[in-house]
Amino acid sequence: MRYATSVLTILWLGQSARVVWTQGRLPAPSLSFYRPRFGRNIQLFSDVELICTLPTNVRLPITVFFGWDNQSLSAIHSLTIQNRDDVRFTTKAIAANEGIYVCWYNASNTGDVSRTSNPANLTISSLPGPILVVPAFIPIGGNYTISCQTTTRFPNRTLALYYRQLPVTVGNEIFKFKGSAALLDNHDSITLSRWLVDSTETFEFVCRLEIVDFNQHIYLSPPSSPHPAIAEEAPIRLVPQYQGSKCLGQLEVQVRGSWGPVCQQIESWNPAMGSVVCRELGCGTLSSVSTKQDYNHKVDFSIGSILCRGSEGRLRECQIDAVQPLCNSRKGLKIVCSDALPTTKISVTGYREVSRVDISDEHSLELSCMFNAPWFGTEKLFMDLTRVSIDSYINIIDNVQIATGEKMRTMLHAPVLSGEYACRIRGSEQTVSSVRIFVSKWYKPNVGLIITALLTAVSGAAILVYMCVYRVQKGETANAVTSQGVSTADPEASPGMESV
Structure with missing residues (x-):
């Protein structure tokens, strides 16, 4: 119409x-x-x-x-x-x-x-309601300020603040008067500041506007929307897709008794926040931070707009500006701390588990790197094969993405360089598996010298054989002469007499 x-x-x-x-x-x-x-x-x-x-x-x-x-x-x-x-x-x-x-x-x-x-x-029955602003997140031990604001410029304005304890119980439903202030012409709000709050800080606030017109008629606004002011312990956790490690997964925070995801605008997350998370959980240092689009759990809220400097001991000490019902256009965060990264294993093809291999400069070797971490599922990690030279310089020999149980095989062609070869997951501070390879020079023998040596040995053997035969023959001749001397002795010699 x-x-x-x-x-x-x-x-x-x-x-x-x-x-x-x-x-x-x-x-x-x-x-x-x-x-x-x-x-x-x-x-x-x-x-x-x-x-x-x-x-x-x-x-x-x-x-x-x-x-x-x-x-x-x-x-x-x-x-x-x-x-x-x-x-x-x-x-x-x-x-x-x-x-x-x-x-x-x-x-x-x-x-x-x-x-x-x-x-x-x-009939004018009310004023435009004022706006109550309470921080979305209040950490235990922190400070916060409540603000009640009005947009009207009518003279003789007064703002009043009311509160009640949470949780609301029978007999505790009514809001109690906290305080009020008459506004000057150039002021539109009143504030209440709370310092170093503890776990007993569990309140709900509302505020109201009052105006007296020229005829002394009093107008009262409806109360503002109520907002809770609850100091939070806010423990955190990382929820992995596959169980096995507390040091990687979707970042969640517990607020008001429920766990919810941390959802950030893509451009607003910073590595400093990941460092704080790993430090708070006792999981070493930050390895990686990535966005996670989907969140399969049904949640009542999510936390976002977090800004950390990196020096905070707990995530709740960072600036947290939003507690909203859903992630909406925001994305969840997946954090991997260094303690979630597994130790590696290195092996040399053709050898048992050894820490040292000695080869000549004419030999080639095949090295294999792998890791075992079921909590990563099918996710692939970057594996680096490195060599530390004698002067402690680290060279990256090979790198590839592999999943748990897979092997990265690298052929080292002759001449292989001496040094300590190690398999390392990129970003990991865990102990790495390594093997020391020592390469020596292989000298080729001189054929002429070998023949000369053989001839010399043969000649020496012949001379020895000759001398042995000669000595044997000479001994037999001497024996024969001695035998003849005995047979020509004097036959009349007395039998008891010894021959001299």
Whole structure:
């Protein structure tokens, strides 16, 4: 339905045009509030809209009037229309415009006047509610400030703050008065500061605005939206996709008794926050931080807008500005600390588990690197094969991404360089597996020298054989001569006599 709309700002009744009509015989229109609905909770300084709805059988054109419901029917606004559209009338909710309104019309061709509509009472019932600002997150041992703000510039403004203890129990439902302050013309808020709060800091706050007009009429705003101020221990945890380590996974914080994810804008997360997390959990140093889009658990809240300097001992000591129902466009954080990274294993193909291998410079070797960490699932980590030279310089020989149980094989072709070879997961501070390889020079023998040596050995052996044979032969000859001397002795010699 189309509407013919007219906006009128009323300054004073005495300045408005007055037209006095007598009751007519035409059917009466109806008057209702369009904004606010049913005329309830009309706030000071707000726009109030009234709609005059015409009877269905009215003959056009006509002139529609709005005015006060008094004896003289003072018209404060009129509009001539050519169609059957409802007519709107807009005014400001200030003290001068309070009262009972009616509408009526007259036929342009006959001058007949309708009866007046039903009355609509414009009564200012409240002020625009103030805005209460409480920090989204309050750490135990920290400080916080509550602010109650108003946007109205009406004179004689007073803001009051109320509180109650949480959790709300029977007999403790009513908010208690905390304090109030009259605002100067250039001030729009009051604040309450709390210092070094402990675990008993569990309150809920509201605030309210009060205005006294020129006629000493008191207007009270509805209370602001309540906000809790609860000091949090805020323990943290890392939830891995696969169980086995507390030092990697989705970052969660416990707030108000429930665990929820930390969700950051992609551009707002910083490595300093990851360092604080690893330090608080006793998991070494930060290895990596990455975003995690999905979060499969049903949660009541998430924490975001966290800014850490890196020197904090706990995450709750960082600046935390948001506790929202869902992650929405934010992303969860996956953190890997150094203690989650497993130790590595290095092996030399063809050798048993050894820490030292001695080879010549003509030999090649194959090295294998691997790790065993089921808590990483199918996720692949960067593995580096390094060599520490004699002057302690570290060279990266090979690197590749491998999953748990897989091997990175690297062939070292001759001549292999001496040094300590180690397998290291990138970013890990864990003890690495290593093997020392010592390479020596292989000298090729001289063929001529070998032949000469062999000939010399053969000659020496021949001479020895000859000398041995000669000695044997010479000994046999001597024995034969001795035997002949005995047989030619004197046969008459006495038998008891010894031969000399």
